[in-house]
Each structure stands twice: as C-alpha cells, then as structure tokens.
Amino acid sequence: MGRPSAGKHTSPARVVLAIFMLILGFALVADFLWASSSKFTSSYLNVATNWSPHTSVILPINPQKGETVEVKNEKKDVVPKRVLPATFQDLPAPELKWEKMAAAPVPRLDGAAIQIKNLLYVFAGYGTIDFVHSHVDIYNFTDNTWGGRFDMPKEMAHSHLGMVTDGRYIYVVTGQYGPQCRGPTARTFVLDTETKKWQDMPPLPVPRYAPATQLWRGRLHVMGGSGENRHTPALEHWSLAVKDGKPLEKEWRNEIPIPRGGPHRACVVVDDRLLVIGGQEGDFMAKPGSPIFKCSRRNEVVYDDVYMLDDEMKWKNLPPMPKPDSHIEFAWVLVNNSIVIVGGTTEKHPTTKKMVLVGEIFQFNLDTLKWSVIGKLPYRVKTTLAGYWDGWLYFTSGQRDKGPADPAPKKVIGEMWRTKLKLNP
Ligand SMILES: *[C@@H]1O[C@H](CO)[C@@H](O)[C@H](O)[C@H]1NC(C)=O
Ligand SMILES: *[C@@H]1O[C@H](CO)[C@@H](O)[C@H](O)[C@H]1NC(C)=O
Secondary structure, eight states, X not given: OOOOOOOOOOOHHHHHHHHHHHHHHHHHHHHHHHHHHSOOOOOTTTHHHHSOSSOOOOOOSOTTTOOEEEEEOTTSOEEEEEOOOGGGSOOOOOOOOOEEEOOOSSOOBSOEEEEETTEEEEEOOEEETTEEOOEEEEEETTTTEEEEEEEOOTTSOSBSOEEEESSSEEEEEEEEOXXXXXXXXXXXXXXXXXXXXXXXXXXXXXXXXXXXXXXXXXXXXXXXXXXXXXXXXXXXXXXXXXXXXXXXXXSOEEOOOOSSOBSOOEEEEETTEEEEEOOEEOOOEEOTTOTTOOEEOOOOEEXXXXXXXXXXXXXXXXXXXXXXXXXXXTSEEEETTEEEEEEEXXXXXXXXXXXXXXXXXXXXXXXXTEEEEEEEOSSOEESOEEEEETTEEEEEEEEEEEETTEEEEEEEEEEEEEEEOOOOO
C-alpha cells in the first residue's frame, strides 16, 4: 500500500495555489464581516424555521464571474438562480435502494455511537433543544431490533462527546453537559459493555467540546474540538495510556497539537495511522448573559482537510474530501480498507447563510488514497450515527433537511435506514 509522502517541492501549481488561497482568505474575511453584521440569534434546533423563507439579501455568489442561469425548481416553475459553487450543491451520486428499519426509541441529535460486533450502542444526544438524553439504546444488527436501554452516569456529558472502543470497553471523553448551548465538562468515563458498569477516568486537563478521539498504540488520544465557549477552535492534543478499560497513568500527556482545531470531525485509526477528517471552526455559542445558555449562531468555517499522524509523529495532509464536511464524528464506518462517511454539513449557503446539510456518502479508499461519492442518502442528514453489518450500511439519528429542495436542517430524527454497501475499487 502506498504511503503518502509530504515532500516539499515548490512547483508552479503551488504558487498558483498560494495565490488562490490569498484570494480565498480575503473572500472569507469579507464573508465573516457580513455574517457578523447580521442577526444570528435563532435557536440551535430551530434555525431553519426561524429564517425568513425569502431571501432578502442577494450577494454575488461568484463576483469574478457573476453568473446567473435558469434552473427548474421543485415546484416546476422556472426561476432565475445563480450558479452555486459545487460545495453547496449535492454532488452527482448513484441512487441507492434504501430500506427503512425500526426507528430508535427516541430521536437524538449530536449523540454518539459505537459499534461492537453486531451491536450499535447509541448514547446521549438532544431530544429537543431544551432536553437531553442520559441513557444508552442498543440496536441489534442480527435481528434488527432496538433494546437494552441503560443509564449513563449523571455526571457524563449529554452531547458532543469524544468516544472510542477497543472492542469491549468504550472510552467516553468530555463533551457538552446539559441542553441549549451550555459548556463542556472535563469528566471522562469508561463503560464495560459486558457488565454494563461505568468507571471514572482521569478528567481531561480542560473541558473540550466535540474533540476528535481515538485509541492508537495503547493510548487514548484526544485532540482539537472547541474550547469551553463552544466556538473557539482548540489545537491541543493529549493522550493517556489505557488497557482493558483501565487508565495506566494518572495524568494526560501533551502530544503534538493538531494543525487546525475545531469540532465535529471523523477520527479513524487504520493500518497504524491516525486520521482526522473534515470538521469546522466555530459553532453556536450561548448568548451572553442568557440564564438558559440560549444558543446563538456564530460564524462557522467547514473544511475538507484530512490530516494524518504516523510513526514520524508529524501531521501530514492527505487528499481532501470531495467537499467540506462536518458533523461526522460518528457518521463513518471502516470497510475493506475504505472509510465510508455518511452525510454531514457543508459550508453555509452563500446567499441565505443557512446551514447546508450533506446528502451523499463518501468513500476514502486507503489503498489508492482516492475519494469518491458512492451514493445518495434518502435525505440530507447531519450528526448521523453509522454502522456496518453483513454487507449493509446503516444510519440512524441526527437532523435531516427540510426536503429535497431545501438543504437546511429541520427535524431531529430517530429513523434507522440501511442499504447494500457497494464500494469502488
Ligand atoms: C441479537 O439478536 C440475535 C438474534 O435474535 C440474538 O441471538 C442475540 O442474543 C441478540 N443479542 C443481544 C445482545 O441481544
Ligand atoms: C469486502 O471484501 C470482501 C473480500 O474481498 C468481499 O467479499 C466483500 O464484498 C467486500 N465488501 C464490500 C462492501 O465491498
């Protein structure tokens, strides 16, 4: 298998890229200024419904080109629309046959999931913006039923957790404690899935919101995420030696910081390398002074970056995703040396500024280091929880779009779906 190299050549392509990045930088600053000047105080879960259905401000999508074209919308009338850059559009993807399975006992958003053999353990999450779950539900892929509900420790975070398993023990790191846009806790736990018993682990040095978390070379690694205000990207990276559900050390060790911080990324260990995929900088924050920590919207930048650590212990870049993708921390599976990622969110809509959900399935083939788009979901969905069993790709939970014509988030779901997974060579 080819190892990616991080060679340092200066080619004409790189110079062009640098100039492009500079222009992009200006565009982002302009975009940020625009976003900060408008009102983004809608609540976290109801953003889509609180927005005006009509666009009151038209921004040039692509000032260099200023294109407009005629596009047929869902209502079959012809309206002039600007061409959107590819990142905001659904990418061309094969249609898949989806089968609707039994829905989870509760809908959940920003929960967590861990698959161990034929069981998918589904944790925590918002039920509504003012109510968070504090229990685990289990889906059995053999008979396709839900069951086995049990409680989480009272002190455990309810959303935006870091979570990973060694095949029996599930390590649960930090995350947001409570509903709305409360801050994170540093508390950390381990679950023995055979006895359903929880134990305490040493807390993180400081609380983190939705950090990337994995087990690698006998250590529990936690990196990135947001700081305590939920918004400021954090670069820190810590690790703790663990074995069979027990910490072997009393304190977390500092590791090489991640080049780009932020929450909601997929983190995968494969072939003795650690990968961190997608994610974003910024997130909703509590409105200053709000006694209920009411969520208020802040600027977010979603990215397509893929970072890798190998035995050199230096971060390297791998080929980026087909489009920026965030809210994918538990939306991936690893099958036949490919990482498969289900849905997510991409950059906000350039005109309406609404959050745009992702309706595609991506494959990252680790033999060829090539990304491809391998299918369409039944709808666009973020923070969905994915599993793979016996040829079937499953997903459940998260927040889906308003409909085929509107990629903004709406309903929090508990639905479970599956399709036969077909990978590209
Ligand atoms: C999962 O379902 C299979 C088939 O019904 C059953 O044999 C197995 O005991 C179930 N596992 C759990 C943990 O419930
Ligand atoms: C994975 O590889 C096995 C062995 O080559 C093959 O039988 C199976 O169909 C592959 N699975 C997928 C989803 O491609």
